[in-house]
Amino acid sequence: MNIYVINGPNINLLGTREPEIYGKDTLDSIAKTCNDKASKAGHSVNFMQSNYEGEIVEWIQDAIIQKVDVIIINAAAYTHTSIAIHDALKSYSGYKVELHISNPHLRESFRHVSFISSAVDGVVAGLGADGYYHVIDLLSKLPIKIN
Amino acid sequence: MSNKKLLIINGPGLSDLSNYSVLGYDDLSLDILKQKCKVVCESLSLKVDFRQSDDESALLKSVMVDIDNFDAFIINPAGHLQSGSTSHDIFNSIISKISSENKPVIEVRIENIFKHEGIKPMQVSDSGAGFIGGLGIQSYMLAIKSINQKISN
Numbered sequence: 130m131n132i133y134v135i136n137g138p139n140i141n142l143l144g145t146r147e148p149e150i151y152g153k154d155t156l157d158s159i160a161k162t163c164n165d166k167a168s169k170a171g172h173s174v175n176f177m178q179s180n181y182e183g184e185i186v187e188w189i190q191d192a193i194i195q196k197v198d199v200i201i202i203n204a205a206a207y208t209h210t211s212i213a214i215h216d217a218l219k220s221y222s223g224y225k226v227e228l229h230i231s232n233p234h235l236r237e238s239f240r241h242v243s244f245i246s247s248a249v250d251g252v253v254a255g256l257g258a259d260g261y262y263h264v265i266d267l268l269s270k271l272p273i274k275i276n
Numbered sequence: 277m278s279n280k281k282l283l284i285i286n287g288p289g290l291s292d293l294s295n296y297s298v299l300g301y302d303d304l305s306l307d308i309l310k311q312k313c314k315v316v317c318e319s320l321s322l323k324v325d326f327r328q329s330d331d332e333s334a335l336l337k338s339v340m341v342d343i344d345n346f347d348a349f350i351i352n353p354a355g356h357l358q359s360g361s362t363s364h365d366i367f368n369s370i371i372s373k374i375s376s377e378n379k380p381v382i383e384v385r386i387e388n389i390f391k392h393e394g395i396k397p398m399q400v401s402d403s404g405a406g407f408i409g410g411l412g413i414q415s416y417m418l419a420i421k422s423i424n425q426k427i428s429n
Contacts, residue, residue, distance in 0.1 A: 232407050234397045246390030251410030255382075256422045260406075263418050270414050 130198035130268065130275055134163055134261065135188050136178040137205035143230075143258075150231050154258040162258075166265045174265070182207055182214065189217035196276035200225045201264055208233065208243045218248040224273040226264055229254040279323070280427045282420065283346040284313060285339055285370070286328040287354040296386055296412075309413055316417050320424045336366045340373075348423045349374050349381040350416065353398055367398055375402030380426045382419040385409035 136156070139146060144155035160176040167174040175197075179185055185204065192200055200221060204214055208229070218225055225248070232255030233240035246252050253260050286306065293304040310326050317324040325346070329335035353367050374381050381402060388410030389395040397407050406422060408415045 226411075232405060234407065235400065235402070235405060241396075243390065246388070249388070249410070251388060251408070251415070252390065253406075253408050253411075253418065255404065255406035256408075259422060259425060263422050266421070267411070267414055267418050270417070271411060 130172050130273065131195070132167060132172055132174045132199045132201065132265070132268070133188065133192050133197050134160075134174055134176045135185055135200060135202045135204075136176075137185060137203060137207045138180040140178050140203060140205050141180070152230065152257050159258050159261055163261050163265055166262050170265070170269060172265070172268065182211055185211075186213050186217045189214070189221055192223065193221050196223075198223050198273060198275050199268060201228050201261065202226070202245065202249070203228045203230070204245050208245050209240055211244055215244040215248045218245065223276070224268075224271060225249040225251075227252045227254075228260050228264060230257055230260065231255055280347045280424075281323040281325065281345060282317060282348045282350065282423060283339070283343075284310075284324060284326050284416070285335070285349065285351045285367075286326065287335065287352055287367070288330045288332055289354045290328055290352060291330050293386075304413070309416065312413060313416050313420060316420050317424075320420070322420070322424050324420075332366050336369065339370055343370070343373055346379070348379055348427050350384055350419045350423065351381060351398075352384045352386070352416075354385075368400055371398070371400040371402055371405065375400075375404070380404070380406075380423050382406035382408060382423055384415040384419045386412055386415060 141156055143151055144153055156178060163174050163176055177188055207214055227245045227249045253264055291306055293306055296304050314324060327338050351367055371381055383398050408419050411418060
């Protein structure tokens with residue numbers, strides 16, 4: 130299956146930004162492991178990161194046009210602010226998982242609201258960078274309609 | 277062979293999983309769920325035990341009696357499908373005990389609770405606690421694999 134892994138603002142700083150919360154893995158090493166895991170399972174991953182809300186919206190729209198099977202989205206801080214990303218995800222009919230490296234519900238109260246959660250199938254948070262790998266490993270067991 | 281032991285706690289309401297037929301699980305039962313969890317745990321050489329009660333205080337007692345024997349915990353607090361809300365207090369006392377010993381804990385939900393107004397994840401003192409919801413019974417399988425990795429390292 131085709132998978133878009135979409136990452137939001139500041140995730141390019143992984144490895145250096147508050148490593149006690151987000152871990153020491155860099156975005157490049159996470160992308161590489163995601164690609165390795167996916168290709169072993171016969172999937173293909175497009176691993177993306179942007180600090181711009183509109184670019185993330187456009188990638189989701191692109192997933193609709195390209196009939197991408199799965200979106201794994203870590204919208205980072207836009208999780209708590211972006212109705213535009215919520216709307217774009219609502220328009221995408223493939224399988225979608227919201228992912229966070231830390232667990233936002235156990236952090237500052239301004240992170241307790243997610244505009245993403247109600248627009249996706251599943252939510253995975255607080256498993257560290259391994260969360261990406263576990264979700265990719267699990268995809269073949271989930272009820273995903275392949276285009 | 278790992279000697280690590282996992283405890284899976286299913287909260288009030290989860291004795292009857294027929295509610296989840298709307299999610300495409302026609303024949304889902306607690307026994308089937310436990311069986312599937314056991315298979316995954318066995319494949320990881322992880323020992324597993326289960327606790328469930330529809331009575332909060334009975335559940336708390338049954339967990340606290342030998343909580344020290346376990347290395348990691350998966351909790352589905354449930355409750356809301358029947359009653360509208362369940363006190364998370366019992367899970368808080370369980371989790372503060374667990375986290376004071378630095379043992380990993382993951383909250384799992386079969387359904388995506390964020391599609392229902394008013395249902396919130398547990399607010400627990402352990403900032404390292406994980407959350408997995410909406411992946412059906414695979415929420416448990418993902419939790420088992422993740423927690424196994426944490427306690428194996």
